[in-house]
Amino acid sequence: MIDQLLHAYHDSPTSGHLGVNKTWHKIRDRYFWPGMYNKIKEYVLSCTKCQQFKIAxxxxxxxxxxxxxxxxxxxxxxxxxxxxxxxxxxxxxxxxxxxxxxxxxxxxxxxxxxxxxxxxxxxxxxxxxxxxxxxxxxxxxxxxxxxxxxxxxxxxxxxxxxxxxxxxxxxxxxxxxxxxxxxxxxxxxxxxxxxxxxxxxxxxxxxxxxxxxxxxxxxxxxxxxxxxALLPFDPPSSTTQLSTAxxxxxxxxxxxxxxxxxxxxxxxxxxxxxxxxxxxxxxxxxxxxxxxxxxxxxxxxxxxxxx
Missing domain, CATH: 3.30.420.10 (Ribonuclease H-like superfamily/Ribonuclease H)
Incomplete structure (x- = not known):
């Protein structure tokens, strides 16, 4: 499950192979698990695509x-x-x-x-x-x-x-x-x-x-x-809040x-x-x-x- 989330929020074209903090903020606003920042950091820093193309x-x-x-x-x-x-x-x-x-x-x-x-x-x-x-x-x-x-x-x-x-x-x-x-x-x-x-x-x-x-x-x-923005792989909302215009x-x-x-x-x-x-x-x-x-x-x- 976690690997699927990391792939979706980092690797997919609508996620853009962005850096550690951008990926972390995007996942943090939608999911939580213990040690998530370190897991996200490890995943992003070990991404071969990022290492290959994001050169100084x-x-x-x-x-x-x-x-x-x-x-x-x-x-x-x-x-x-x-x-x-x-x-x-x-x-x-x-x-x-x-x-x-x-x-x-x-x-x-x-x-x-x-x-x-x-x-x-x-x-x-x-x-x-x-x-x-x-x-x-x-x-x-x-x-x-x-x-x-x-x-x-x-x-x-x-x-x-x-x-x-x-x-x-x-x-x-x-x-x-x-x-x-x-x-x-x-x-x-x-x-x-x-x-x-x-x-x-x-x-x-x-x-x-x-x-x-x-x-x-x-x-x-x-x-x-x-x-x-609602992203293509976001979890479904459990509640819908209605308000007047x-x-x-x-x-x-x-x-x-x-x-x-x-x-x-x-x-x-x-x-x-x-x-x-x-x-x-x-x-x-x-x-x-x-x-x-x-x-x-x-x-x-x-x-x-x-x-």
């Missing part, structure tokens, strides 16, 4: 420039292209990532290119029409985001589009950490040709969104929707108000800690010209033949 990666130079956390959901979102990555069987070579800076909720999509039209279509169809208009959208100064096409569509939709003052990959650690998580998770599922990574992208994004984040100390899904609204409003305040404080505290660690031994980079380069981040999908 060299960090880029440059000091971290944290972004002030917003006060509400959708107050500030970041939009980034990741890639190019190995081309999938479907012809995709890039990943578009939109992240909410308070909840850390991530929206992803595999794309064949990194054009302004692709970015604008994603912003409208995958972000605005499903979640609403972000008050502020932060991007780098890549040509796809600085084009008249993207600017015009963002403006027409009422999006306050802002950019980093220089094209600086380390303007915040949010994208870098998410990219590392995404790469590690995708690497544990892809085939040897790395041609099916886009099939697993929705699953590992869901795994990330339903896992407690060390920075916020809460699941992005819960902050976004005000409830915990007014009662539910009052409880939800109270929870989100308290949660947003706590999460914002947690983010600021963790940003300071992470910046001190990140900046050790680094020097500031000279400013780069706007539009330099085509992507803000990259993902290495390691080969299954690594020894």
């Amino acid at each position: 990666r060299a960090k880029p130079t440059g000091k971290l420039q944290p972004v002030e956390p917003p006060t509400g959901i959708l107050d500030l979102m970041g939009l980034d292209f990741i890639g190019p990555v190995p081309q999938s069987s479907s012809g995709n070579k890039y990943i578009l990532v939109c992240t909410d800076y308070l909840s850390r909720y991530a929206i992803t999509e595999a794309t064949a290119n990194c054009t302004a039209e692709t970015a604008a279509k994603f912003l409208v169809e995958k972000v605005i029409l499903q979640y609403g208009v972000p008050r502020q959208l932060l991007t780098d100064r890549g040509t796809h985001f600085m084009s008249n096409v993207f600017k015009a569509i963002a403006s027409r939709c009422g999006v306050n589009h802002t950019t980093t003052t220089t094209y600086h990959p380390q303007c915040n650690g949010l994208t870098e950490r998410f990219n590392a998580t995404l790469a590690g998770s995708l690497g544990t599922y892809v085939n040897q040709q790395q041609s099916d990574w886009d099939e697993y992208l929705p699953h590992v994004t869901f795994a990330y969104n339903t896992s407690k984040q060390s920075t916020t100390q809460m699941e992005p899904f819960k902050l976004m929707y005000g409830r915990e 007014n009662d539910y609204y009052a409880q939800l409003t109270k929870f989100l108000k308290q949660a947003k305040s706590t999460v914002r404080d947690n983010i600021k505290q963790q940003q300071n800690v992470y910046k001190r660690t990140y900046d050790t031994g680094r020097q500031d980079l000279p400013p780069l010209k706007p539009g330099h380069g085509t992507t803000n981040g990259s993902i290495e999908l390691p080969s299954e033949t690594r020894t």
Whole structure:
């Protein structure tokens, strides 16, 4: 029974082969047995897939420039292209990532290119029409985001589009950490040709969104929707609590108000800690010209033949 639970909450695509603490929090909220943390730790640390693909990666130079956390959901979102990555069987070579800076909720999509039209279509169809208009959208100064096409569509939709003052990959650690998580998770599922990574992208994004984040100390899904996600292998609920719409609204409003305040404080505290660690031994980079380069981040999908 325990081995089946560990496999479900760590190995399955909707669990994402995440680390010890994320796996422990997810199981702890649903099950209990004596010595469970040590058992989970032993299982995760002995996972051959994780050992094979979640290798240490060299960090880029440059000091971290944290972004002030917003006060509400959708107050500030970041939009980034990741890639190019190995081309999938479907012809995709890039990943578009939109992240909410308070909840850390991530929206992803595999794309064949990194054009302004692709970015604008994603912003409208995958972000605005499903979640609403972000008050502020932060991007780098890549040509796809600085084009008249993207600017015009963002403006027409009422999006306050802002950019980093220089094209600086380390303007915040949010994208870098998410990219590392995404790469590690995708690497544990892809085939040897790395041609099916886009099939697993929705699953590992869901795994990330339903896992407690060390920075916020809460699941992005819960902050976004005000409830915990029901996972495919969760135990059936023994009781069903019914409440009126007014009662539910009052409880939800109270929870989100308290949660947003706590999460914002947690983010600021963790940003300071992470910046001190990140900046050790680094020097500031000279400013780069706007539009330099085509992507803000990259993902290495390691080969299954690594020894």
